[in-house]
Amino acid sequence: MSSSTVSVSAATPTQHVFYRKINEIKPSKADINFVIMDYLISEGYPRAAEKFAKEANMQLPVEEESIQSRVEIRKAIYAGDIDTAVNKINDLNPQILDTDPALHFALLRLQLIELIRTCTSTATSDITPALNFASSQLAPRAATNPDFLKDLELTMSLLIFLPSDNLQTQLAELLKPSLRRDIASRVNEAILCSVGARGEARIRSLVRLRLWAEAKARDSGKDLPPFIPLGLQDADNSVNEANGNSEAADIMVQ
Amino acid sequence: MFRRSSYASVAAGNSGQSAAPTRSGAFSHLAGSSPNSGPQVHYLSTSYSQRNSRSVDVDGHNMMSTSWGRTGPLPLYSSQFGYMNGYVGGNPDGPLPSFFVPSYLRGSKHAENLEEVHKARVAAHREREYRSTHSPNTGSLSTSSSSVNLHKGASSHRGMTHDIVERTPVFIDEPVAPWPTKWSDTDRYAQLEVEEGGRLAKFAGAQKPHDEAASVRADYPMPPQCGIYYYEVTVVSKGKDGMIGVGFSGPKVILSRIPGWEPESYAYHGDDGQCFSNTTSGKPYGPKFGTLDVIGCGINFRTGTAFFTKNGHYIGTAFKDLKPNQLYYPTVGMKRPGETLRANFGQEPFAFDIDKMVQAEKASIQDEIARARYPYKDEIDETDLIQELVRQYLTRDGYVDTARAFKEEVVEEAMALATDGTAALPYVEVEEDLDAINRQKIRAAIVDGDIDKALKHTSAYYPSVLRDNENIYFKLRCRKFIEMIRRCNELHAQCHPVPTPPSKRSTTSNFNNRNSTATDEYDFEMELDEQLGVHNNAASWGDRADINADDDDDIEDKEAKLGQLTTETIEYGMELKSEFSNDPRREVKRALEDTFALIAYENVRESSLAPLLDTAGRMPVAEELNSAILVSLGKSSSAALERLVQQTEALVNELAEDGGSGAFVNVRRDFLQ
Numbered sequence: 001m002s003s004s005t006v007s008v009s010a011a012t013p014t015q016h017v018f019y020r021k022i023n024e025i026k027p028s029k030a031d032i033n034f035v036i037m038d039y040l041i042s043e044g045y046p047r048a049a050e051k052f053a054k055e056a057n058m059q060l061p062v063e064e065e066s067i068q069s070r071v072e073i074r075k076a077i078y079a080g081d082i083d084t085a086v087n088k089i090n091d092l093n094p095q096i097l098d099t100d101p102a103l104h105f106a107l108l109r110l111q112l113i114e115l116i117r118t119c120t121s122t123a124t125s126d127i128t129p130a131l132n133f134a135s136s137q138l139a140p141r142a143a144t145n146p147d148f149l150k151d152l153e154l155t156m157s158l159l160i161f162l163p164s165d166n167l168q169t170q171l172a173e174l175l176k177p178s179l180r181r182d183i184a185s186r187v188n189e190a191i192l193c194s195v196g197a198r199g200e201a202r203i204r205s206l207v208r209l210r211l212w213a214e215a216k217a218r219d220s221g222k223d224l225p226p227f228i229p230l231g232l233q234d235a236d237n238s239v240n241e242a243n244g245n246s247e248a249a250d251i252m253v254q
Numbered sequence: 255m256f257r258r259s260s261y262a263s264v265a266a267g268n269s270g271q272s273a274a275p276t277r278s279g280a281f282s283h284l285a286g287s288s289p290n291s292g293p294q295v296h297y298l299s300t301s302y303s304q305r306n307s308r309s310v311d312v313d314g315h316n317m318m319s320t321s322w323g324r325t326g327p328l329p330l331y332s333s334q335f336g337y338m339n340g341y342v343g344g345n346p347d348g349p350l351p352s353f354f355v356p357s358y359l360r361g362s363k364h365a366e367n368l369e370e371v372h373k374a375r376v377a378a379h380r381e382r383e384y385r386s387t388h389s390p391n392t393g394s395l396s397t398s399s400s401s402v403n404l405h406k407g408a409s410s411h412r413g414m415t416h417d418i419v420e421r422t423p424v425f426i427d428e429p430v431a432p433w434p435t436k437w438s439d440t441d442r443y444a445q446l447e448v449e450e451g452g453r454l455a456k457f458a459g460a461q462k463p464h465d466e467a468a469s470v471r472a473d474y475p476m477p478p479q480c481g482i483y484y485y486e487v488t489v490v491s492k493g494k495d496g497m498i499g500v501g502f503s504g505p506k507v508i509l510s511r512i513p514g515w516e517p518e519s520y521a522y523h524g525d526d527g528q529c530f531s532n533t534t535s536g537k538p539y540g541p542k543f544g545t546l547d548v549i550g551c552g553i554n555f556r557t558g559t560a561f562f563t564k565n566g567h568y569i570g571t572a573f574k575d576l577k578p579n580q581l582y583y584p585t586v587g588m589k590r591p592g593e594t595l596r597a598n599f600g601q602e603p604f605a606f607d608i609d610k611m612v613q614a615e616k617a618s619i620q621d622e623i624a625r626a627r628y629p630y631k632d633e634i635d636e637t638d639l640i641q642e643l644v645r646q647y648l649t650r651d652g653y654v655d656t657a658r659a660f661k662e663e664v665v666e667e668a669m670a671l672a673t674d675g676t677a678a679l680p681y682v683e684v685e686e687d688l689d690a691i692n693r694q695k696i697r698a699a700i701v702d703g704d705i706d707k708a709l710k711h712t713s714a715y716y717p718s719v720l721r722d723n724e725n726i727y728f729k730l731r732c733r734k735f736i737e738m739i740r741r742c743n744e745l746h747a748q749c750h751p752v753p754t755p756p757s758k759r760s761t762t763s764n765f766n767n768r769n770s771t772a773t774d775e776y777d778f779e780m781e782l783d784e785q786l787g788v789h790n791n792a793a794s795w796g797d798r799a800d801i802n803a804d805d806d807d808d809i810e811d812k813e814a815k816l817g818q819l820t821t822e823t824i825e826y827g828m829e830l831k832s833e834f835s836n837d838p839r840r841e842v843k844r845a846l847e848d849t850f851a852l853i854a855y856e857n858v859r860e861s862s863l864a865p866l867l868d869t870a871g872r873m874p875v876a877e878e879l880n881s882a883i884l885v886s887l888g889k890s891s892s893a894a895l896e897r898l899v900q901q902t903e904a905l906v907n908e909l910a911e912d913g914g915s916g917a918f919v920n921v922r923r924d925f926l927q
Contacts, residue, residue: 023900055698208636
């Protein structure tokens with residue numbers, strides 16, 4: 001049935017015409033569920049994926065035996081245990097790091113950062129392990145690539161400044177958990193690509209497409225409401241949305 | 255069993271075993287009906303609308319309309335159509351332009367939109383045919399089962415198909431711009447003859463004076479929504495000195511001049527290899543061209559440029575700064591007797607690898623999209639945003655177990671990342687209220703095919719919802735009927751094992767193992783029944799256990815059960831019909847017709863209506879009901895993730911309208927599948 005729409009439009013005379021266009025688009029639930037499943041699998045949420053397959057009446061993608069390993073590798077990287085992570089990656093497929101020197105270097109550098117973190121945690125500790133690791137593992141690689149060298153130099157300067165409460169941003173970035181997360185996500189994508197899957201979860205591309213499309217549309221002077229909220233923060237702001245005067249705090253607003 | 259078939263034959267009139275072709279089979283019919291075409295050439299005999307008269311001509315051999323799976327997606331559609339070659343001349347039934355998708359536009363959003371429109375036309379036509387040959391009484395029970403015969407003698411219905419779009423699942427508010435399909439029969443200079451169904455343009459008549467020529471435009475302008483539009487012409491004969499211009503022009507440019515000479519016209523000329531825009535003085539551009547050369551002409555609407563190709567080779571950019579809002583029609587002009595051009599608007603493969611050019615354009619835009627990042631990285635983290643989108647969708651739509659598992663895993667992840675044990679947990683509270691669990695139960699019931707249970711729960715927990723959303727109530731009732739027929743079919747299959755290899759579609763695998771849940775809730779069900787005074791059907795349709803019952807069950811037993819089920823199904827069907835037959839709404843009538851057509855088949859799974867029976871049909875109903883319940887609770891009907899998709903598509907549509915980068919993005923195909 002093509003049928004009538006369920007969605008209730010809280011149409012008011014002031015509603016921007018673009019909201020009408022938005023409401024005319026009926027995304028299929030099957031597509032959305034597919035995107036969710038794709039996300040759960042590729043970003044490594046196996047238990048949720050299993051439940052979702054049941055609840056949404058979907059097939060669990062079978063090809064994914066790497067999911068458990070990927071979850072473990074992520075865990076290791078998050079915990080700063082890069083040795084374990086690298087071993088597990090190589091168990092899975094040694095080609096992954098061999099063919100992606102930048103990723104391998106990023107992992108080694110993360111390991112160096114962890115060493116430096118330990119070495120400098122007390123004023124009296126010994127920085128020799130960090131120096132040794134840097135000269136044996138990273139220096140030879142850095143010699144082949146100016147970007148690697150720059151990254152290595154920056155990382156090594158941590159040794160000079162730590163411990164400190166007042167690092168410059170560039171250095172502080174290196175100590176943030178988000179670096180681990182970024183690298184873990186790169187590793188995850190590399191593993192997925194190695195088994196022939198699409199590296200990035202579709203929902204990520206979708207979020208970027210949304211971002212790109214809005215920026216592009218505003219650049220080319222399309223008639224758009226000042227804010228196009230997603231309604232994530234407040235489950236009941238759909239009325240606001242329809243009126244186009246929702247809070248600027250909404251997450252998609254640039 | 256016999257009861258059912260006799261009922262069917264009464265209901266369907268002439269149908270019996272008319273075995274409408276399966277969907278793929280339909281296309282081979284089309285191929286078979288074209289006498290002078292090779293095996294790779296297919297006819298699609300449904301016509302395409304003209305610029306001036308929106309009409310549909312379909313002659314007797316249009317079998318296509320018999321075989322739509324009317325509900326459900328048509329995933330194969332585009333690939334089937336992609337290779338559909340169009341009109342090649344000599345069709346014994348007269349000129350019938352066809353629907354085709356140029357190779358480089360396959361998979362594009364615009365092509366999908368046009369296909370939707372085309373599908374709607376075919377469906378509307380079918381409906382006309384059907385209406386005109388059936389009396390209303392028999393009508394509601396048979397529809398397509400017998401429509402094979404309907405097309406005979408129904409010759410043509412001109413100008414009757416204005417109201418077609420409303421049946422498509424996609425809402426097409428604004429008309430979708432068609433692409434050129436042939437040279438116009440009317441928009442041409444008199445001395446230029448158009449033959450072969452509009453593919454051939456030929457200069458006939460006396461030689462023109464020095465500054466005059468004869469031009470013809472295509473039937474439609476090049477749609478900017480394509481992003482890049484491209485067509486080719488083959489010079490069949492260059493006449494005496496090849497005074498031929500290939501290009502494009504606005505709709506008002508006079509046709510007594512060769513394109514390129516007049517304002518708003520642009521062309522590449524064969525006699526001197528120059529390109530002309532808006533004026534009679536050309537500029538050096540490419541080689542001359544003559545007989546048997548293939549000249550291609552393309553516009554990139556995103557960059558506002560035009561280019562030409564010769565015999566498959568790109569020549570270069572010919573024009574820049576084309577106006578974005580101007581309509582440009584493919585246009586050719588000639589001056590000398592005998593000059594003849596044959597156009598390819600995408601009905602055939604192109605000499606130039608235009609697909610590659612379009613792919614490259616798409617790829618560069620995909621790259622641009624992949625690089626899009628939030629400007630303030632500290633405030634909005636993409637990963638957090640995505641987690642939140644997923645979390646909200648799962649809770650909102652009542653995927654309670656999934657939401658719980660997801661939360662646990664996300665928390666675990668955050669703990670692992672916490673360097674100093676003070677992790678900011680992404681989210682702790684999950685609104686796991688009773689309401690979510692109720693909605694989950696209702697969804698689970700529908701997904702299991704137990705419509706009675708879903709109806710019962712809904713009226714118990716959300717009494718206003720079914721009352722206020724009669725269309726959903728109707729869909730649920732129809733779905734129940736479909737489920738009954740499903741079961742009849744299954745029992746029938748067990749009683750009469752088919753010797754042929756089992757069909758690819760596995761039926762049993764679709765059943766979930768929800769029996770445990772069913773028993774858990776048993777007491778509750780009883781209670782609810784008493785509370786509501788719901789009368790349970792004699793054969794509880796929700797109880798799935800007996801379907802997969804032991805094989806050594808007595809066949810006779812099953813026969814008996816089947817007989818009973820069949821009777822009940824028909825009774826329920828009559829009840830359903832009497833409840834809704836007076837409903838004036840068109841979509842209700844349509845759904846009733848479709849649903850009832852199911853019983854006309856001995857074996858529905860082999861029929862074109864098989865998609866109706868698919869368990870995949872349960873999910874949309876479940877989702878629709880869930881949305882309605884949410885609305886009744888004062889919540890917005892869609893989750894943020896859905897809104898994100900809606901907004902994205904709407905934004906991309908905006909960007910595609912004038913041929914901008916959005917034209918190269920197909921949100922659904924490129925990002926959701």
